[in-house]
Amino acid sequence: MAFPKKKLQGLVAATITPMTENGEINFSVIGQYVDYLVKEQGVKNIFVNGTTGEGLSLSISERCQVAEEWVTKGKDKLDQVVIHVGALSLKESQELAQHAAEIGADGIAVIAPFFLKPWTKDILINFLKEVAAAAPALPFYYYHIPALTGVKIRAEELLDGIQDKIPTFQGLKFSDTDLLDFGQCVDQNRQQQFAFLFGVDEQLLSALVMGATGAVGSTYNYLGKKTNQMLEAFERKDLSLALNYQSCFLIYFSCLGFGVSQTKAIMTLVSGIPMGPPRLPLQKASREFTDSAEAKLKSLDFLSFTDLKDGSLEASS
Numbered sequence: 001m002a003f004p005k006k007k008l009q010g011l012v013a014a015t016i017t018p019m020t021e022n023g024e025i026n027f028s029v030i031g032q033y034v035d036y037l038v039k040e041q042g043v044k045n046i047f048v049n050g051t052t053g054e055g056l057s058l059s060i061s062e063r064c065q066v067a068e069e070w071v072t073k074g075k076d077k078l079d080q081v082v083i084h085v086g087a088l089s090l091k092e093s094q095e096l097a098q099h100a101a102e103i104g105a106d107g108i109a110v111i112a113p114f115f116l117k118p119w120t121k122d123i124l125i126n127f128l129k130e131v132a133a134a135a136p137a138l139p140f141y142y143y144h145i146p147a148l149t150g151v152k153i154r155a156e157e158l159l160d161g162i163q164d165k166i167p168t169f170q171g172l173k174f175s176d177t178d179l180l181d182f183g184q185c186v187d188q189n190r191q192q193q194f195a196f197l198f199g200v201d202e203q204l205l206s207a208l209v210m211g212a213t214g215a216v217g218s219t220y221n222y223l224g225k226k227t228n229q230m231l232e233a234f235e236r237k238d239l240s241l242a243l244n245y246q247s248c249f250l251i252y253f254s255c256l257g258f259g260v261s262q263t264k265a266i267m268t269l270v271s272g273i274p275m276g277p278p279r280l281p282l283q284k285a286s287r288e289f290t291d292s293a294e295a296k297l298k299s300l301d302f303l304s305f306t307d308l309k310d311g312s313l314e315a316s317s
């Protein structure tokens, strides 16, 4: 096994899947999207076909095509492309994992199956192990998102001895607000070189304090540059500056809303790249939402939003 590649750390954008107004995938803007992330947001790692990417709402063939497009367009531009391959069917998950390996992805991630659910740690591990075995040369990440899967097995419990069962296990994507569970994951695995990637963007600063080594999230598509400034402030131990950032994020952006539909609308406004509507059962963000988001972003003078270096995150207008 050619492990480890470079450890996955820093910001990882959970990519949106751009769609046309007819609900087809709009592959034509993915190249532009890669350039936007790298050049405008300073984000060089991506997480494809996850929650934000509506991975579970795409067909298997679409998921493969989307993964392939990101890997192809990201070549020599992105550092790491991790593909989410979780599915209700073990066979489909394995197929996606194999495909990710064939196209040269840098890692795979899997959520717990959420219809017929694994009720114990051992059952969940067995499922994950079978998926990981389909791509034995790829780093494997467990994607913990209990609010959406309904699988409440604590991540700390799952991680206990996981590498004995899944030798390719490289880290955890933790999309939950239980910072005690997250902190225990970090604390009890200090000897391992696992990646601890936090997935609740509005709580990232708290997770950094608990030992997060990186973050995966939807907002890094359009707030990557600002969040990188927060990471730098944290690194320099300038906590008041870092806190300024996180508070600003909460005050100014929480009111816009963070669902996939809203994320698509905000990303379209901020990047100028059309993300289109989400696929059913999600609904397109309302006109009222888009208008008020646009007004809000303008009032914040978003793109020239006061930089962290002056210690203030007040809107510049």
Ligand SMILES: CC(=O)N[C@@H]([C@@H](O)[C@H](O)[C@H](O)CO)[C@@H](O)CC(=O)C(=O)O
Pocket (backbone or CB within 6 Å): 014, 015, 047, 049, 050, 051, 052, 053, 175, 199, 200, 201, 202, 216, 217, 218, 219, 258
């Ligand atoms: C439930 C959800 O979508 N959570 C997002 C967050 O980035 C979330 O959008 C953000 O914290 C704002 O609430 C990520 O954890 C999901 C994610 O990384 C993904 O798209 O796979």
